[in-house]
Amino acid sequence: MSWIEAIFSILVNPLFYKLMLLSATPLIFASLGGVYSESTGVTNIALEGIMLMGAFVSIVFTQITGNPWIGVLVAVIVGLGFSWLHAWASIRWSANQIVSATALIIIAQGITSFLMKPIFGHEGQTDFIGKIGDFEIPFLKKIPFIGDIFGELSPFVYIALGLVALSWFIMYKTPLGLRMRAVGENPEAADTLGIDVYKTRYFGVLMSGVLASLGGAFLSVGELGRFVENMIHGRGFIALAAMILGNWNPAGAMWAALLFGAAEAMNLQLQSSSIVSVSATVKPLFNMLPFVVTLIVVGGFIGKTRPPAADGIPYEKE
Amino acid sequence: MNRSKLYPLLVPTVAVLIALAVASVIIIVIGKNPITAYAVMIKGAFGGAEQLANTIVKMTPLVLTGLAVGFGFRAGVFNIGAEGQMAIGALIGSMVAINMGAVPSIISIPIVIITGMLGGALWASIAGFLKAFTGAHEVISTIMLNWIAANLASFMVTGPLAVGSGTPKSPEIAESAKLPIILKVQATELSIGIIIAVVVAIIMQIILERTTMGYELKGVGFNPYAAEYGGISIKKSIILTMAISGALAGMAGIIDIMGVPPHRFVGELTGGRGFDGITIALIGRNNPVGIIFAALLIAALRTGSNAMQISAQIPDDIVIIIQGIVIFLVAAERIVATIIYWKRKRGELA
Numbered sequence: 001m002s003w004i005e006a007i008f009s010i011l012v013n014p015l016f017y018k019l020m021l022l023s024a025t026p027l028i029f030a031s032l033g034g035v036y037s038e039s040t041g042v043t044n045i046a047l048e049g050i051m052l053m054g055a056f057v058s059i060v061f062t063q064i065t066g067n068p069w070i071g072v073l074v075a076v077i078v079g080l081g082f083s084w085l086h087a088w089a090s091i092r093w094s095a096n097q098i099v100s101a102t103a104l105i106i107i108a109q110g111i112t113s114f115l116m117k118p119i120f121g122h123e124g125q126t127d128f129i130g131k132i133g134d135f136e137i138p139f140l141k142k143i144p145f146i147g148d149i150f151g152e153l154s155p156f157v158y159i160a161l162g163l164v165a166l167s168w169f170i171m172y173k174t175p176l177g178l179r180m181r182a183v184g185e186n187p188e189a190a191d192t193l194g195i196d197v198y199k200t201r202y203f204g205v206l207m208s209g210v211l212a213s214l215g216g217a218f219l220s221v222g223e224l225g226r227f228v229e230n231m232i233h234g235r236g237f238i239a240l241a242a243m244i245l246g247n248w249n250p251a252g253a254m255w256a257a258l259l260f261g262a263a264e265a266m267n268l269q270l271q272s273s274s275i276v277s278v279s280a281t282v283k284p285l286f287n288m289l290p291f292v293v294t295l296i297v298v299g300g301f302i303g304k305t306r307p308p309a310a311d312g313i314p315y316e317k318e
Numbered sequence: 319m320n321r322s323k324l325y326p327l328l329v330p331t332v333a334v335l336i337a338l339a340v341a342s343v344i345i346i347v348i349g350k351n352p353i354t355a356y357a358v359m360i361k362g363a364f365g366g367a368e369q370l371a372n373t374i375v376k377m378t379p380l381v382l383t384g385l386a387v388g389f390g391f392r393a394g395v396f397n398i399g400a401e402g403q404m405a406i407g408a409l410i411g412s413m414v415a416i417n418m419g420a421v422p423s424i425i426s427i428p429i430v431i432i433t434g435m436l437g438g439a440l441w442a443s444i445a446g447f448l449k450a451f452t453g454a455h456e457v458i459s460t461i462m463l464n465w466i467a468a469n470l471a472s473f474m475v476t477g478p479l480a481v482g483s484g485t486p487k488s489p490e491i492a493e494s495a496k497l498p499i500i501l502k503v504q505a506t507e508l509s510i511g512i513i514i515a516v517v518v519a520i521i522m523q524i525i526l527e528r529t530t531m532g533y534e535l536k537g538v539g540f541n542p543y544a545a546e547y548g549g550i551s552i553k554k555s556i557i558l559t560m561a562i563s564g565a566l567a568g569m570a571g572i573i574d575i576m577g578v579p580p581h582r583f584v585g586e587l588t589g590g591r592g593f594d595g596i597t598i599a600l601i602g603r604n605n606p607v608g609i610i611f612a613a614l615l616i617a618a619l620r621t622g623s624n625a626m627q628i629s630a631q632i633p634d635d636i637v638i639i640i641q642g643i644v645i646f647l648v649a650a651e652r653i654v655a656t657i658i659y660w661k662r663k664r665g666e667l668a
Binding site: 045085089093095096098099100102103104105106107108109110111113114115116117118234237240241280281282284285287288291292294295298299300301 | 444458593643
């Protein structure tokens, strides 16, 4: 079978679209988080670290309480607290946002691998702890093809898609969204108009913490049911690329996340199916692809995008 | 004015102390004694000749990755990709070093080091070009290049370079490409790598403080708009900075292979040593001499934490947490310095 036939047979298989949605879901959460933070003018490259904390904490509290939903709730609270550190350093102290976020990524890696042993008794990965089951929509399930994709899915997928719509509405149809964008474009002018620049920025960064930790929780209690060291594997950064490609717009970020999801699903399908024999030797080259795509996107080779004018610039009140 | 001279030293010292204090709280939380832990740590890093030699072996590449990141900072570029550049430097350097059989050491060592540096420089230049010409943020592009380098490295040791069975690895490098040993304490061999690293730090200090190029690069880092107005090309400066930074990281990778057994490229990324460069540059205040001492500190924490894990059963990841807290505090503390600066300046104007 030729490559073209192999790719075609994957494209007509509903499983591919389901995998695409699942691969895109953590990216949708995290890139939405990026949109909230950056549209108020604070860059947050710490998404990777916040996701890792979310993945870890949700598994820990699933273990303790036996209820994965409580795990997710605690993960969101921890994500809130963790991103508050970034907000506090970069808004209150006008810290270098890149350095402060890098610190958070390193702290998240340290804390999660440090606590693995005392909590779960071994390193590397935990046993199966528990996961949130799939959500079934019976009438949808009966429809051919569509039903195979949407009929039975992790509830996180629906939550992510719902949050995209909600975020788009907030961003473009409410006074809050207008304020956020004003603060991200021109904080001085927003300040003059009586908008509290600091509070708005805190809101943006804290929302990024909530959303990114949901993305992390999806990977652990939503998909695997266990925690694996460094399981985010660069997804936080790919989410940032999705945000850029989506032009700092919730819907755009979702489409970009779906594009990355499609690349990952295609990669998985090509490797797992015996359509094309992918030897162990070339596997790393396949695994490289999402990062190459991200590099191309960030490099601006797929259309020009423009960040909010005050993105990454600390604001100091006169 | 005396206060301002001490200030740069004060900030990282306080940051390290606070980080150690927070870490001891975490150690107490898991039910261990932080005083015993730190005692074991210090003993494990400096307690005897072998421990000390181990610390210096670990310190060698860290001086270079610290210089790589610190040099970038000075010129306004945040190179977070030392990890990947180190791997590519080690890979390209090893490929040359494997074939150096008949060449005398005096020629083969410099050639191998230079190819390693070129490998790192080229890898970093990709991010430099992207930043200069498309405005792609170097943090995201260098992180992506890290992942690509990691996959490329594992492809090379499972495919084209693979040798033997078991863990993927490249062939051993030629005898003539190994660095001479200056000290052998039991199982630990200390090569001239540390001398090379310190010499490079001194050269960097001279370039930054005594040459026009150093002045221009620092100018761009301090204020790119003013520098461009003053006739310095920002694009050229960004690419050059990235290349030099990557060359230093690549050198860290190849020196490690040339100086430390098993003298092979094993394909994994460098165990976080590229990221350690960030902590080291921040603690060393981007100053080459400061970086040497900061590298010693981080190396000591790392060798000491191994001992702590073995004899006090405390996970060695505690060092990563300490590093993270130090970076966070330095990020926030830098601003405190800025506020003091502005306050003073405003006072002068009034």
